Amino acid sequence: MAEPTYTIAGHQITAPPLEPALYLVATPIGNLRDITIRALETLAACDVLACEDTRITRRLLDRYGIAAKPIAYHEHNAREAGPRLLAALADGRSVALVSDAGTPLISDPGYRLGLEARQAGHAIVPIPGPSAVLAALAASSLPTDDFRFIGFLPAKDKARCDRLTALRAEPTTLIAFESPHRLAQSLKAIEKAMGADRTVCVARELTKRFETVTTGTAEELSSRFANETIKGEIVLLIAPAEVGGGQATSADVDALLTDLLSHMPAGKAAREAAQMTGLARADLYARILARKDRDG
Ligand code: SAM
Numbered sequence: 001m002a003e004p005t006y007t008i009a010g011h012q013i014t015a016p017p018l019e020p021a022l023y024l025v026a027t028p029i030g031n032l033r034d035i036t037i038r039a040l041e042t043l044a045a046c047d048v049l050a051c052e053d054t055r056i057t058r059r060l061l062d063r064y065g066i067a068a069k070p071i072a073y074h075e076h077n078a079r080e081a082g083p084r085l086l087a088a089l090a091d092g093r094s095v096a097l098v099s100d101a102g103t104p105l106i107s108d109p110g111y112r113l114g115l116e117a118r119q120a121g122h123a124i125v126p127i128p129g130p131s132a133v134l135a136a137l138a139a140s141s142l143p144t145d146d147f148r149f150i151g152f153l154p155a156k157d158k159a160r161c162d163r164l165t166a167l168r169a170e171p172t173t174l175i176a177f178e179s180p181h182r183l184a185q186s187l188k189a190i191e192k193a194m195g196a197d198r199t200v201c202v203a204r205e206l207t208k209r210f211e212t213v214t215t216g217t218a219e220e221l222s223s224r225f226a227n228e229t230i231k232g233e234i235v236l237l238i239a240p241a242e243v244g245g246g247q248a249t250s251a252d253v254d255a256l257l258t259d260l261l262s263h264m265p266a267g268k269a270a271r272e273a274a275q276m277t278g279l280a281r282a283d284l285y286a287r288i289l290a291r292k293d294r295d296g
Pocket of ligand 1: 029030099101102103104105106107108130131132133176177178179203204205206207208233234235
């Protein structure tokens, strides 16, 4: 059998053989030159290449002269395709998974496959590279030391508002994927739920020709994007709530406690909230108990 190769700038390069494993391969989010050498080697040398849309992945493979024949693995065929990929791993073959763009599993198919492969004892190898989440965060000028990725905001107005209200006291940078036709409503909802002064960033078409990164207050961006026809792919980022320095409002503290209590016991929630807000732990604990009494 011919050796697997890939081609860069007219140079054909042989890809080294791969150990059997599930390889999670990041691919470009726009600019096809944003791909690592290891990703090219893996795409060229894997025994099985699974992707969301074979036409999209074919374009990438053609660009780098890779002969692999991708097969489809997406949310609609995961039930049938997943077991076939697991069987290939069980046969000692190397399986590479890519999504249409960016890092697979990040709001993209592959979570269940990765989990089942690990449970079956197969090696999982990440081949890191582009992801819209980190590219947007880096370009946003918002704090990067503590951030939270929240996937896509809910599409329905009420659910979106509820989600943003629950997150209003979150002391970390929030990162969401957004569709262009919902951007204006989401910015309005942020303004309403988190305040007109909250800093937000809209990162559009990253790595592509019409890349733009716009940062401003919720009020500014909300009125700006209300009058624009918005196209392209978008990451929406929200600056952390200013809960430190005694600036937290009572509603902020309540929202923070609600969020913390949804995934930790009262004592720990009071301690974490104290660290985040600078308020006394005992007062916060008393507040939690009072809420419990009130709400039954
Ligand atoms: N797994 C991918 C990743 O790691 O980047 C994300 C997949 S998710 C289904 C697709 C969403 O990512 C888009 O709707 C958009 O919000 C965001 N996105 C992808 N490419 C982008 C780009 N070039 N610029 C801005 N946002 C992008």
